Amino acid sequence: MLKRYEKFLEELDKELRGYFLEQEQYIKCKQGCTDCCEKGEYPFSRLEAEYLMYGFLDLPKDIKSEIRKNITDLKIAKQNSKSERFLYQCPFLVNKSCTLYERRGIVCRTFGLAYLKSDGTINLPNCTNQGLNYAKVFNPETKEIYLDNPIKKELTIDKILRSNLAEKYELECGEIRPLIDWF
Numbered sequence: 001m002l003k004r005y006e007k008f009l010e011e012l013d014k015e016l017r018g019y020f021l022e023q024e025q026y027i028k029c030k031q032g033c034t035d036c037c038e039k040g041e042y043p044f045s046r047l048e049a050e051y052l053m054y055g056f057l058d059l060p061k062d063i064k065s066e067i068r069k070n071i072t073d074l075k076i077a078k079q080n081s082k083s084e085r086f087l088y089q090c091p092f093l094v095n096k097s098c099t100l101y102e103r104r105g106i107v108c109r110t111f112g113l114a115y116l117k118s119d120g121t122i123n124l125p126n127c128t129n130q131g132l133n134y135a136k137v138f139n140p141e142t143k144e145i146y147l148d149n150p151i152k153k154e155l156t157i158d159k160i161l162r163s164n165l166a167e168k169y170e171l172e173c174g175e176i177r178p179l180i181d182w183f
């Protein structure tokens with residue numbers, strides 16, 4: 001299954017590279033920017049979480065300890081949190097870098113793109129509010145979006161995991177949970 005998932009990722013990445021290229025005039029992503037890994041829920045399916053954890057086993061000892069500590073701290077913070085949605089920095093982000101970049105989740109791969117939702121509205125990435133991607137076509141005061149060419153495909157994790165591409169590779173992805181809830 002993980003081999004099939006890797007093949008699926010190769011095709012998905014190719015498609016996403018095309019979208020980033022198509023939208024490049026709005027994109028501010030650059031090496032060292034980790035805005036999208038610093039505050040979120042990071043929905044991961046069981047399959048993605050397993051794939052990530054196989055990569056974790058091969059990481060250097062000191063990095064593994066750091067990630068384990070991040071996870072423990074986050075579990076405690078989540079238990080003590082009173083908010084409905086627990087937003088956190090991803091535990092795999094160490095020294096401002098993803099320790100498992102090649103194995104990152106689908107949500108990590110689509111971060112940063114604006115796309116059209118089934119209700120006809122445009123979904124902007126969170127970093128628009130930080131003056132990053134698509135900030136030049138968004139008015140934070142009125143919340144108006146001046147974008148005539150969003151991607152015409154809903155790039156949510158559940159849609160991607162139920163796409164024709166996922167079917168082609170016969171993926172069995174399992175349930176989807178916030179990343180921290182897989183530990």
Ligand code: SF4
Nearest residue numbers: 037090093098104108
């Ligand atoms: S797995 Fe990597 S890319 Fe995804 S949110 Fe965590 S640090 Fe960021």
